[in-house]
Amino acid sequence: MIDFEPTEEQQLIIETVQAFAQNEIRPRARDAEESAKCPSEVLSAAHELGLVANALPEEFGGGGERSAVTGVLIAEELAWGDLALALGILAPSLAALPVLDFGTDEQKQEILPASIERPVAPTTLALVEPRFDFDPFRPTTSAKSDGGDFIIDGSKCMVPWLEGVESVLVSAADAQGAQLFQVPCDAPGLKIAPDDYMGIRALPTISLTLEGVRVSGNARVGAAQGCDHAALVNRGRVGLAALAVGVSRAAFELSRDYAKERHAFGVPIATKQAIAFKLADMAIEIDGLRMLTWEAAWKLDAGDDVTREAALAIDQARRVALQVADGSVQVFGGHGYVREYLPELLLRNARGFASFEALTLI
Amino acid sequence: MAISFEPAENSLRARDFYHELATEHMRPISRKYDTQEHDLPVEWVDHYWNHVRDNTPANDGPSDGFVQVCIQAEELCWGDAGLYLRSPTAALGGSAVSAAGTPEQKERFLKPFRGKGQPIWGAMAITEANAGSDSAAIETTAELDEETGEYLLNGTKIFCTAGEGASQVEGGFVVVWATVDKSAGRGGIKSFVVPAGTPGMKLVGLEKKLGIRVSDTATLVFEDCRVPAANLLGRAEVKKKDPKKSGDKGFKGAMATFDASRPIVAAMAVGVGRASLDFLKEELERQGVTIRYDAPPREQTALERDVIEMEAELQAARLLTWRAASMMNRGKPNSLEASMAKAKAGLSVTRITQKAVELLGPLGYSRKLLVEKWMRDAKINDIYEGTQQINQLIVARRILEYASSMLR
Numbered sequence: 001m002i003d004f005e006p007t008e009e010q011q012l013i014i015e016t017v018q019a020f021a022q023n024e025i026r027p028r029a030r031d032a033e034e035s036a037k038c039p040s041e042v043l044s045a046a047h048e049l050g051l052v053a054n055a056l057p058e059e060f061g062g063g064g065e066r067s068a069v070t071g072v073l074i075a076e077e078l079a080w081g082d083l084a085l086a087l088g089i090l091a092p093s094l095a096a097l098p099v100l101d102f103g104t105d106e107q108k109q110e111i112l113p114a115s116i117e118r119p120v121a122p123t124t125l126a127l128v129e130p131r132f133d134f135d136p137f138r139p140t141t142s143a144k145s146d147g148g149d150f151i152i153d154g155s156k157c158m159v160p161w162l163e164g165v166e167s168v169l170v171s172a173a174d175a176q177g178a179q180l181f182q183v184p185c186d187a188p189g190l191k192i193a194p195d196d197y198m199g200i201r202a203l204p205t206i207s208l209t210l211e212g213v214r215v216s217g218n219a220r221v222g223a224a225q226g227c228d229h230a231a232l233v234n235r236g237r238v239g240l241a242a243l244a245v246g247v248s249r250a251a252f253e254l255s256r257d258y259a260k261e262r263h264a265f266g267v268p269i270a271t272k273q274a275i276a277f278k279l280a281d282m283a284i285e286i287d288g289l290r291m292l293t294w295e296a297a298w299k300l301d302a303g304d305d306v307t308r309e310a311a312l313a314i315d316q317a318r319r320v321a322l323q324v325a326d327g328s329v330q331v332f333g334g335h336g337y338v339r340e341y342l343p344e345l346l347l348r349n350a351r352g353f354a355s356f357e358a359l360t361l362i
Numbered sequence: 363m364a365i366s367f368e369p370a371e372n373s374l375r376a377r378d379f380y381h382e383l384a385t386e387h388m389r390p391i392s393r394k395y396d397t398q399e400h401d402l403p404v405e406w407v408d409h410y411w412n413h414v415r416d417n418t419p420a421n422d423g424p425s426d427g428f429v430q431v432c433i434q435a436e437e438l439c440w441g442d443a444g445l446y447l448r449s450p451t452a453a454l455g456g457s458a459v460s461a462a463g464t465p466e467q468k469e470r471f472l473k474p475f476r477g478k479g480q481p482i483w484g485a486m487a488i489t490e491a492n493a494g495s496d497s498a499a500i501e502t503t504a505e506l507d508e509e510t511g512e513y514l515l516n517g518t519k520i521f522c523t524a525g526e527g528a529s530q531v532e533g534g535f536v537v538v539w540a541t542v543d544k545s546a547g548r549g550g551i552k553s554f555v556v557p558a559g560t561p562g563m564k565l566v567g568l569e570k571k572l573g574i575r576v577s578d579t580a581t582l583v584f585e586d587c588r589v590p591a592a593n594l595l596g597r598a599e600v601k602k603k604d605p606k607k608s609g610d611k612g613f614k615g616a617m618a619t620f621d622a623s624r625p626i627v628a629a630m631a632v633g634v635g636r637a638s639l640d641f642l643k644e645e646l647e648r649q650g651v652t653i654r655y656d657a658p659p660r661e662q663t664a665l666e667r668d669v670i671e672m673e674a675e676l677q678a679a680r681l682l683t684w685r686a687a688s689m690m691n692r693g694k695p696n697s698l699e700a701s702m703a704k705a706k707a708g709l710s711v712t713r714i715t716q717k718a719v720e721l722l723g724p725l726g727y728s729r730k731l732l733v734e735k736w737m738r739d740a741k742i743n744d745i746y747e748g749t750q751q752i753n754q755l756i757v758a759r760r761i762l763e764y765a766s767s768m769l770r
Contacts, residue, residue, distance in 0.1 A: 002373070002429045004685045005692070007364045069365050135658040230656065256761060276758035276769055277751075283761050284702045287685075288678030295681060298367045311655035312674035319671075354659075 004294075010070055017077035020049060025081025032202035033345055038088040038162060039202075040119070046089040047119035051078075056096055060112035068235070068300040071362040072242035072293050079246025083349045084202035086243060090360040091160045092116075095123035095169055097235065097361040098180055102227030106218070107182070122166040123182070126156035126208055127236070127358040136233045136357040141210065143172040143181055148217040150174065150181060157195055157207040160359060169221060170210065171229060178229035180221040189213040199348035230307065236358030237310040238300060241293040243360065244317035244353050245286060251328035251346045252282040259331055275331060282324045289313070289320045297362060318353045325350035373426045373433050375419040380434050383414060384441025389732075392442045395576035396735050400568050402527075403445055403576055411450050411481035427691035428622075429684050432629035436680070439633030440640075443739045444576035446630065451475065453524050454623060455484030455537040458553055461619050462595040471555055474533045482534040482558070483527030487519035487582055494521075495752045497539070498548045502584065504540035511591045513554060515540055515562070515584040521569070521746070525580025529565050534558040536582065542600060549601045555593040562587030573738030622690065624700040624747055628683040628707035631743035635676050635711030638718035638736045643669065645722060668721060672714045679707040698760040705753035708744035715740040 006014060024046075028039050047053075051074055056062025078086035096115035099107050115121040129140055141154025152172050159168060169180045183190060191209040221227045256279050259270035269275045296309035328343040329336035336343040369377070387409050395403045426433070438446040452459070452475045459471050474482055493499040502517025515538060519525075528534045536556045543550035556563050562585050569579040591598065643653070646665070653669050654662060662670070682703040689696035715737040719726035726733045744750050759769050 001363070001366060001368070001370045001424050002426045002684055002688055003363045003366045004688050005363055005365065010364070133658060133660045135661065137656045137658075233656075260762060270762050271764070271769055273755070273758075273769070276762065276764075277754045279761060280705075280754040280757035283757060284682070284706050287699075287702060288682050288706055291681035291685060292674065292678050294365055295367045295677070298365060302368075308655045308673075311670060312677060315670050316674045316678060 004291075006069075006073060010073055013070060014073050014077060016049065017051070017074050018080070020046065021077050021081030025078065025085050029082035029085065029202070030339075030342070030345070032082070032085060034339075036201045036204070038085060038204060040163075042085055043088055043119040043162070052090060052092040052096065053116040055093075056100060056112055056116055060108065061116045062112070068238065068297040068362045069294065072238060072297040075239055075242035075360065075362065076246040076249070076290070079243040080250045081246075082202070083243060083247050083352075084200040086246065087160060087200060087203045087359050088162060090239070091124065091162060092121035093239075093361045094125035094160065094358070095121055098125070098169060098221055098227055098232050101231070102180075102222040102225070104223045107221060118164065120162040120164045122164055124160050124162075124165050124168050125180075125358055125361075126159040126168050126170045127233070128156060128158040128355070130155055130157040130207060134357075136236075137178065137230055139171045139173050139178055141170065141172040143174040143179065143220075145175060146214070150215050150217065150220065152181060152183065152210045152213040152215065155207065155209045157205070158197075158356065158359065159206050159208060161192075161204050161206040168208065170208070174220075176226055179226050180229070180232075181215050182219045182221065183210070183213055183215055187213050187215065197352070199345070199350075199352045231305075232361065233358060234306050234310040235300065235361045237314040238293060238296045238306065239360040239362040240353060240356050241289065241296065241310075241313035241317040242362065244321040244350070245290045245293055247346060247350055248282070248286045248289065248321050248324040251325045251343060251350070252279070252286055254342055254346075255279060255282065255328040255331040258335075269331075278327050278331065282327055285320045286324060289316045292316055300362065314353075321350040321353050322347075369433065370424045370426045370430070372419060372421050372423060373430045376430055377433050377437055379417075379419050380437035381440070384437055388438070388441030388445050392445070392732055392735065393729075395444065399570060399575040400578065401576075403448060406445050407448070407450055407481050426688075428625070428687040429691070432625055432683055432687045435626050435629040436633040436636065439630040440637045441633075442576070443630055443634050443742075444574040447523055447574060447577035448527070450481035450483055450527070452484030454486035454619075455528060455535055455555075457619055457622060458486055458537040458595060459484075459555065461622075462553065467555070467592075467595065471535055479533070480531065482531050483524045484534055485522055485524040485528035485536045485580075487522040487525065487536050487538045489521040490518060491520055495749055498551065500539055500541060500551065502538065502540040503544075504542050504552060504554060506542070506591070507588070510588070512588045513542075513591060513594065515554065515556065515587040515589065517584050519582045519584070522580045522582055523746075524578055525582055526565055526568060526578035529556075529558055529563055529580065529582055532559050536563070537595065538584065542598075546600045552598070553595045554589050555595065556584075556587060556589050557593075560587055560589065572741060573735065574742055618697070620748060621695075621697045621700045624704040624753075625683050625686040625690070625696075627743060627747040628679065628686070628703040631707040631711040631740065632676060632680045632683060634736050634740045634743065635679070635707075635714040638715045638733055638740075639669075639672055639676060641731075641733055642672075642718045642721060645725065665721060668717060672717060675710040676714055679703070679710045682706050698757060701748070701753040701756040701760075704748060705750055705757060708750055708753075711740045712744045
């Protein structure tokens with residue numbers, strides 16, 4: 001039956017994460033952005049909530065409650081607080097979920113407990129490549145078989161790189177197509193340089209250059225079977241769409257409240273249709289995006305191929321997030337342009353959805 | 363319950379049933395009745411009245427409730443939105459009787475729609491030349507004749523959907539909005555059931571329209587049209603405007619019927635939009651063009667990007683519609699969500715159908731095919747049952763928590 005009501009349990013999770021976003025994330029968002037630092041106390045506090053751990057199996061120390069629908073509900077609330085910090089909080093999903101879904105027993109033993117025990121997972125994911133025609137489904141980075149080993153060449157960027165990272169899952173094309181390879185940080189031929197982006201500045205990210213990096217055959221996620229790389233990209237897109245809902249909702253709510261406060265010509269500017277209709281459109285578009293996101297997540301939970309649904313959701317997410325964030329700057333007028341308020345930050349973050357892929361997984 | 367996008371079994375059966383009906387009995391006569399504007403589509407009306415009503419799938423087991431009504435509307439409007447509107451049903455007039463009528467009124471006016479005999483129609487007459495979106499400004503009067511206990515209706519109603527059938531064919535009826543006391547403002551507005559053929563109710567014209575041409579959009583004149591007091595829906599007494607309290611509960615109640623009708627109109631819009639999109643995709647497929655959902659945007663053709671955006675817009679509209687409908691199942695107030703769905707669906711299918719004509723070139727523009735018709739049919743969805751702007755206004759007032767006096 002068709003229904004749009006979260007379960008009581010999910011409702012409780014939403015309320016908990018909303019409170020966390022309001023009390024712990026939002027107040028730190030601006031400072032974190034200005035100082036380009038992800039506050040470790042936020043990561044620790046979020047870790048206590050077990051947001052990622054709860055989705056992982058009990059045998060590795062998780063809660064055993066995997067649900068993409070719950071995942072998107074959580075992601076929206078966190079991103080409402082701040083996108084960069086939400087990405088930092090959800091970063092353990094980047095290695096844990098692909099390994100859970102496709103990894104060998106050995107890989108699961110190595111990566112899952114470590115992703116659950118610590119606020120910052122020791123393994124991260126490198127998918128995006130620094131080129132305008134980057135295709136997440138078909139990386140240009142290559143992995144050539146050499147004896148039992150693989151030799152990896154290519155470059156990556158936008159890799160979340162919080163303190164304590166020891167290895168990175170690099171997406172690269174081998175004879176079977178796109179796959180993931182676990183590369184230790186100290187592997188010869190691996191070079192790391194910090195990124196520098198317009199937004200999400202509180203999330204440290206790096207660029208990777210791989211020149212003839214040799215990894216053993218065991219480093220391939222899923223060994224001979226490999227992984228369903230497309231499914232991974234789709235999970236990333238659904239997650240990003242949910243984060244875009246959160247960012248958009250933040251921009252909308254700030255604009256709505258400001259428009260009711262701000263007086264011009266003797267009345268609140270919200271009483272003018274030009275402003276009121278802009279706010280109405282924001283609300284409608286955000287809800288439409290949320291519904292598309294929920295549907296894609298629900299299909300993920302049903303085990304369906306969601307390539308089309310994920311494409312629709314991310315297409316809308318890129319458009320809606322930018323439109324709403326731009327609208328928030330407009331509603332705030334000059335105040336939207338100054339860094340004392342959040343709209344300018346939201347606009348910079350919102351534009352990022354056109355470039356982001358697999359910065360969190362659902 | 364939990365978030366779920368899986369229709370109930372009987373919704374799927376209903377969807378198949380109405381899809382076949384649309385394919386077999388609507389599409390083949392779509393062009394004919396678009397061209398022969400105002401002719402009664404006898405094949406469709408007879409088939410609907412004599413066969414469809416008897417053969418609709420049984421609703422046993424778990425149901426999507428109001429969402430299923432939306433699924434039905436989408437399928438039939440995928441077939442032909444004009445024919446859907448001309449189907450012999452009690453339509454909005456029936457909704458008004460269901461919502462505000464006494465058990466006796468429901469029995470009297472709605473029972474004929476379950477019977478045999480000739481097909482009949484119901485309709486609702488609200489709009490006037492000087493009162494469109496501002497429906498509180500209506501000037502049609504209803505004056506009580508104390509001696510006979512009858513109300514005398516006087517005024518002119520325009521844009522009355524199904525107004526020809528409902529006013530002319532015996533057994534049908536028109537629900538007319540009129541004021542019993544102009545000084546009472548909205549509080550004085552009441553609705554009256556006027557049976558077809560009542561002396562004093564005259565059909566004076568049918569609109570020639572951009573689209574949904576087979577639908578009879580009537581102008582009805584009421585001249586000392588007498589209806590018994592027993593035909594008044596709801597309470598007869600007038601609540602005068604009280605500065606402390608809102609004295610327009612009756613009017614608000616009438617407006618609340620839009621909470622039920624707007625999701626259906628949104629679903630109708632989605633049906634027309636889907637017709638265009640389905641045709642576009644089939645045509646692209648015939649020409650060997652496939653939509654690559656997994657290609658990076660820089661590699662997708664402009665055509666692919668357009669189609670993906672159209673699909674996303676249509677699906678967002680559909681899901682907002684289903685959400686508004688599912689809230690009714692739960693008995694939750696949904697006027698915000700109903701207006702959101704209507705605003706989104708009206709605008710997005712207007713764009714989708716216009717884009718389909720553009721992308722298909724001469725095929726889109728040709729009257730030998732139906733795409734150009736769907737573009738014309740789609741546009742009404744952004745206008746009737748509350749224009750885009752009226753629905754934006756409702757959404758804006760709700761999100762801002764402003765009374766109508768704060769945001770006009």
